Amino acid sequence: MRLALAATASLSALTTTALAGEVRQVEHGMIVTTDAGEEVRILAFEDGSFRVTIARDVADAADSLMVIAEADGAPRFALNEGWASLTSSGGTAMVQVSDGRLVVYGREGEMLLDENAAARSITPVELEGQEWFATRVQFNRGTDEGLYGLGQHQNRQMNYNGEDVELAQHNMAIAVPYLVSTRGYGLLWDNNSITRVGDPELYAKLALDWRADYYLGDRQVVSRAEETVDYQYIRDQKRWPAAATAAVESATTGQNTAGNSLEEQRVVWTGSFTPETSGTHKFRLYSSSYVTVTADGEEVLRRWRQNWNPWYHNFELELTAGEPIELQIEWEPNQGYIALEHADPIFDADRHSVSFASEAGKAIDYYVVPAPSMDDAIAGYRRLTGRAPMMPEWAFGFWQSRQRYNTQVELLDVVSAYRDTGIPIDNIVQDWFYWPEDSWGCHCFDPVRFPDPSAMVREVHEQDARIMISVWPKFYPATDHARELAAGGYLYERPLEAGQLDWVGPGYPNTFYDPYTPEARGIYWRQMRDTLLPLGFDAWWMDATEPDWHSNLSIEERKYQMTSPATGVPGAAIFNSYPLPHAEGVAEGLREAQPDRRPFILTRSGFGGVQRASAALWSGDVAARWDDLRDQISAGLNLSLAGVPHWTHDIGGFSLEDRYSREDPDHLPEWRELYTRWFQFGAFTPLFRSHGEFPHRETPIIAADDPAMLESLTYYHRLRYVLMPYIYTVAAGTHFDDGTIMRPLVMDFEADRATWDIDDQYLFGPALLVAPVTEFEVRERQLYLPAGAEWIDANHGRRLAGGQTVTVAAPRERMPLFVRAGAIVPTGPVIQSTAQDTGGVLNVHVFAGADGSFTLYEDEGTDMGYRDGEFSRVPLTWDESARTLVIGERMGSFPGMHEAREIGVVVHDGDGGGSVFSEEPTRTIAYDGEAVELYLP
Template sequence: MLEPKLVAVTSRVIACAAALLGLTGTAWAGEVREVAHGMIVTTDAGQHVRVLAHADGTFRVTVADALPEGHPTTMVTAEADGAPVFRREGALATLVMPQASAEVGLADGRIVIRDPRGAVLLDEHAPARKLAPVTIEGQPWLATRVQFNRGTDEGLYGLGQHQNRQMNYNGEDVELAQHNMAIAVPYLVSTRGYGILWDNASITRVGDPQPYAKLSLDWRAQYFLGQRQVLDRREGTIDYQYLRDQARWPAEAKVATVAATTGQNTQGNATETQRVVWTGTFTPEAAGEHKFRLYSSSYAKVFADGKEVLSRWRQNWNPWYHTFALDLAAGKPVELRIEWEPNQGYIALEHADPLPPEDRHSVSFASEAGKAIDYYVVPAPTMDDAVAGYRRLTGKAPMMPRWAYGFWQSRQRYNTQAEVVGVMQAYRDRKIPIDAIVQDWFYWPEDSWGCHCFDPARFPDPAAMVEAVKALDGRVMISVWPKFYPDSANGRALREKGYLYERPLEAGQRDWVGKGYANTFYDPHPPGARALYWKQISDSLVPLGFDAWWMDATEPDWHSNLSVAERAYQMTSPATGVPGAAIFNAYPLVHAEGVAEGLRVAQPDQRPFILTRSGFGGIQRTSSALWSGDVAARWDDLRDQISAGLNLSLAGVPNWTHDIGGFAVEERYSKGDPAHLAEWRELYLRWFQFGAFSPLFRSHGEFPHRETYLVSEGDPAMLEGLTRYHRLRYRLLPYIYTLAAATHFEDATILRPLVMDFESDAKVWGIDDQYLFGPSIMVAPVTAFQARARQVYLPGGSDWHDALTGKRLSGGRTVTAAAPRERVPLFVRAGAIIPAGPDVQWTGEAPQGPLTLHVFAGADGRFTLYEDAGTDMGYARGEFARIPIVWNEATRTLTLGAREGSFPGMAAARRITVVLHDGTGSGDVFDMREGRALTYEGKPVTLAL
């Protein structure tokens, strides 16, 4: 192999010789030199392309005029450790690993990644590459972009959590920007056999590299108060998007307001109904799919040529985007009408022209600020391989405690410690299974946000509160924020060291509490800030015995009605001097790392549990689960949760949850309007059914109260339906906890888009309302009011058992599934083995009790049951047991293999009942408990069934 300097010199000599001979059309160009684990190519234009190999075949690609050292973010913890074979062939330099190869064009630096057979995974469109100088707060940065696979038909997934019902991102636009309901994880997974991790923390656009613009038309704007039209004028754009834009509201249309009842609406409620209607004619210059984003709160509808294309409601303190698209012909006008009931809310309409088809269907990342282009390509024959490769780069997902997979009850909020204990006691009295209760925000005195202390008038003895819950076999999670009032003791301590963001204070922003208080957030980027923040929590809250930590507003979100640009400006790190625009998406990761590290030191043999509203690449390594934010209690929002959670899971985050019932509710529900009670109850039931088959099972929201026995009051059928899924969740804990263990040991995924397991069946690529819960159970949530049946696609390549009837159905077709109000359609794959436990009231009750093995005939199957002590770190020391279970369809035999391993408290013998489901139809499969019984003592056993 040539020495690095000799390779570069040889390249120059050959290029010069070719030029002298007049062979410029075929000349080798550029320079290349080998470095540890890879190579650096210098193109004709002087741009450097560094490619480094990891042992698993992952390639890191860095492109810049001057290559930076280190990593641009803290996402990636792995360093290159591969030993690639280097090849120089003509105008290409190549690194070859057993799993993939990376080619770089010496002239232009074009990247091509191939699988071991030579098939192209990623093919860069070099002319789209961008490294454009930008100045941010006087500092030099680069706006960056890459584009691959122009005109592709591959399926694309991941990217975190986005609630616009986008499943397959091919042809879609996604903006990666942390928000209350949006989680930016820049990892994209393809059906072509790779994942790509974009290592940049600034605002990033996947798809269209340009931001959408306000739709500029000659809008007719009609303002109404009640039935009276008070103003009719022309407006160029629809733009009441942010707090500052409210100053432009016309005086004629203003109304008086009264204080809000939720404690969070910063503007109050209008005493007279406002309404605005905008109408305008849009004549597109370009044909094709025009993309639109409506940023809105309150009630908003959009019509195109009289047809409704969007109808949404959202709380005023939490507006965000809803997207829609119109396929339009060039020069053919379309009449747009927007109807809005402001109630002091926010609205804006944005638009993007069609992209050329080859650009619309491509893989494109564009970021606002960086020092280089930096990304990782993970070769992944399966999507499970893609998730595993992501976690090798960014960190393993530690095991959560077993109790975390039970039921969580929360409320916005419990006002006294008596309420907290009383709710847990009420569940126990009614024998409704539960494990955890949550103390949400504002347990502190009104003027003391950030004190990490309790208001003694309402919580006279918080330690006793925690002990009382634990005496009821429960757990308590406490809400902790990165927010501080600057004149509090903790706020002053942070501020003295430069660890508080100053710009929110300089802007004079006040929050919604009481008279409104000046507030800001701490800056977690300096290690000293994380250490001090943790010390403040450790000194005051850890000794009280809390089991879990709810980290709210971790975007950070100090005001929901500021623009992203204003939020970025206010996030500029006072301690590091890094502009907020360059690190906009990174906050939740570094914040969670500080708390996780603190917990591991303070409680070294206890599994940490963190619930955080936002995340970034690598968040799974911090023992964090994520949730979908303050979503609205609407049927559309329920539907949107499904694709949001599925794509977050494919972005590598295994533990996710949502507020069952939706956090924020319309007044028709919160005021208990009898005309809407039936819809509220059904919405909650359907959401609860989805929650029972989510990684974490958690109810939370504003009034009406969500406790099972309260939300169903006066509706015995609803109470039975809810309680059924409490009990089924707990019976399925052996299955669910095994799935949870697999996320750590095997980098598995609990919440599985159908494309993960049935990629060859192209019909599943875009299905956004069905999924697999683990490898065996397919869930088809009902997301429409009064629906008592729904269409369900049964993927090909497998037979399926209808869990409600027991009948076996062939795959590769759509069926009409019965969906009574109190039941969710479930289907189980033929060959599945699903272990279930006894009826219990909490996860710690009889964890080594009798087991029921549900075996679903129709195909060979296997399942390996995992068990451990449940809460300690023993699993990391090898203290766990596995029982391999195999079903042989041809011989109709079930074999329980020899138990592998052990752990403290493990039962030597287990009573096991085997129930065979043969597909003939005998009722609800999980209600069946009669079958072949045996005592398993750890030795192999084979049963003929």
């Protein structure tokens, strides 16, 4: 009877009071009121996506920061046997009326999502006197699907099925709550607070009867019992034992309190852990400095990280209930931070499920994107959150940066050094602290070190290069800019009230501006516009956008200090969202001030939708270690699958151990090899950028007395520019086709299950398979060639079958690189920057073995004409059986286009012959835009 009444009620648009078991149609969708009185609203989009909102009253759901699309679908509604459904072009969303359980099917009737309604929760929480809700949903219990995306994380997690991921902005972690599945969907979780994917519970400190032994050199100075390993934040340092504290304090003098030479600190924790549950126990070690963890004497973790930037490293142990295991943690503190956290096993069906749990929101709110392919999932995400604009062509050239150029002479000398040595470069970067010491936030230059910044920019441009400037959302309160923001209530006060000092000079009080109102963003942009824009800078480096006003505060302190003074929204409720409105404010300002110029923003943190702000992201201040190099690969791949196409990293790692920074001769070979391997990887990431602390990274400097290293680095500089026609075309696809540059193998070879978990190989565009080397003194490596294609070794020209693991040569100077058979890769001449006119010279490399196609894209490179159709495309098609290449009719035009050009062609049959991109064309034709067919036996 209730269902019959519900069907009648659904026909009335005048129903205003929700009744249990009621179903109402609304514009673009429906609202189901469950037996418990919760409302479940489903709205459909024309592209087939669904929005799902669950609350006591869905009208209370907050406006989205991430999503800019409005529901516009016209779904077909049905009510049958206790289920209400909407069917659209993407599939069907069904809601069980009694409990609100959601099931989503794809367009072919395949099940995409099946909710465990019993796990759903909306729990009231009080934040600074306001009512918010902790929320959780779970789908697909016991699933074997592959799960990817979620932003950038540094724990070598590729396929998230069975993994736990905490989405919380940090220097090296980027929270983008979009999940992509091999089952054929994407799920965008629309919540701005800290969110846990996987286990919904917060990991706890591992409480044991730890024995803690503190050493100075070889002398044990303290031995005591400790319940947990916990020196995680600044506030926890007060627990340090007094005997060790005295030695630490005297370390600044180089002597201990007894007047002897300084002895190094060491702490060893030993404890016996007897699990109550059998299965996979997960651990997170938060640490800095040197640390080693063993279990029953076997090493399970060995890491180093700079002390001002600790973060988590994950490890797992398979344990049996009732059987103890001996854990030992050996740490060299160097005044650093450490904590060990642990999570018990959860039921296998829950471990392998899709679960989101957030700390604060107004409702459960998420979007389901039915997607037959992962490319479709990325396209659906960008339809919801905004397209990625075209980046300027020079952004895909080489970037040189340093922490930091202290004077304008230093910066200009670096550009000249590249030009003098004939090593290509497009971009130079002025990092932070170009201002007077006590004036952070003034957007001004120290006149002693930078006497004429306008001339500096002009000289860079005269050398056919571009220059990026670092601009922070951070302010010293005494600056004029800070005072203006504070007067409007747009400056965070709590960091100042806490008395926090930064690391500059004697330490200065500092805070950040609050970007959550248009007025605040307008003031911030105007200050940039009036001070820096007139100087002619080409790109904008927006650092510390988590926001990171102090790296070693607890999460609770960061939340408290982030409460928006302008809107009153608690920091816990907006914790992950700061980088989005900040980047949008600057992007909108740039577009208004320079309407004919493509903006470029590099920001350390991002959130769902950040790609629409002309923003690229980078992986933060990572350490210069082999493990950290390896971690960058999966970090960049999953950020790409979260819908952000433009990503980069500090080639060589940002922070170095003393053995490197002091240029210890015994460790110089390892440092050079690490940098060389990282550089090889960097040449095949969306943005190719070197940056870090001392030693200096400039190619003419770092390889000055190592000819083989110099040859290798120069080779990859030039190869990047030779491949620019291919790279720029792939980059254009991120805008026009919602494409992805850096592609996990699973994107293109999902049917090959062997690709699902590979975290150290990927495709760069559709053609190139990249296999970085991430171990010291390794001169060959194993890699997997996906099934469904043949592969040609780009270094040696040999053809290999797919579907196999092979061992290939990897000399220090070259990284394994393969090209898919059937690929067509256009290349250009070696140039010094993208500003150099190539004369239209183009080489087309055809990799025989399968049919193939590629459409070359070209435009002016820096202006906004692409939005008005000012670009050209040239289709290239290879017919394997006929051995013919068709260079098709050119479509479109743009200012400066080469109407007539010379095109060379070389076919690679996989029979050896050396480096494929060094081979000279075997045919050359004149091309004037008309189609040409070439027979190439």
